[in-house]
Amino acid sequence: MAELSESPAQTEAVGERLAASLEPGDVVLVSGELGAGKTTLVRGACRALGVTDPVTSPTFTIGQRYAGRVPVAHLDLYRLEGMEGEDPGLLEDYLDAETIGFVEWPQAADPGIERVRARVEIRHAGGDRREIEVRR
Numbered sequence: 302m303a304e305l306s307e308s309p310a311q312t313e314a315v316g317e318r319l320a321a322s323l324e325p326g327d328v329v330l331v332s333g334e335l336g337a338g339k340t341t342l343v344r345g346a347c348r349a350l351g352v353t354d355p356v357t358s359p360t361f362t363i364g365q366r367y368a369g370r371v372p373v374a375h376l377d378l379y380r381l382e383g384m385e386g387e388d389p390g391l392l393e394d395y396l397d398a399e400t401i402g403f404v405e406w407p408q409a410a411d412p413g414i415e416r417v418r419a420r421v422e423i424r425h426a427g428g429d430r431r432e433i434e435v436r437r
């Protein structure tokens with residue numbers, strides 16, 4: 302079921318609510334076009350998990366780790382064309398049984414990501430509107 306967000310704050314709030322249902326080891330895949338609001342949603346989720354560091358797009362690496370009430374990892378696989386030829390340990394540096402993980406642009410690695418707890422799809426719906434679908 303898709304819901305409508307009309308502002309970045311509302312998208313963050315969707316992330317916050319989603320975070321409440323997550324346990325260590327869970328991974329959330331976050332899809333959507335450029336600028337859809339993937340990082341914005343992850344930011345809200347990270348806040349709810351107790352992360353106080355600024356949550357921005359990882360730029361020079363595929364991911365970033367944050368210390369919240371539980372360890373949190375945020376990956377952006379935009380530049381990965383596919384996992385072939387990549388070090389299979391690449392994701393394991395970030396995703397493990399203690400960590401709650403969020404993966405933007407997951408198609409390069411999915412299937413192949415374990416313990417996917419939810420899939421989020423964000424679609425532009427005109428101006429500041431976004432349609433957000435969370436599938437568990």
Ligand SMILES: Nc1ncnc2c1ncn2[C@@H]1O[C@H](COP(=O)(O)OP(=O)(O)OP(=O)(O)O)[C@@H](O)[C@H]1O
Pocket residue numbers: 306307308309310311312333334335336337338339340341342358405428429430431
């Ligand atoms: N309803 C909304 N929800 C989320 N972001 C919104 C909304 N309305 C406007 N925005 C703006 O859209 C942009 C979303 O940026 P964000 O970095 O979250 O997107 P992204 O999907 O992670 O992009 P990228 O593909 O580059 O990683 C921000 O500038 C934000 O302020």
Ligand SMILES: [Mg+2]
Pocket residue numbers: 339340341358377405
């Ligand atoms: Mg992003």
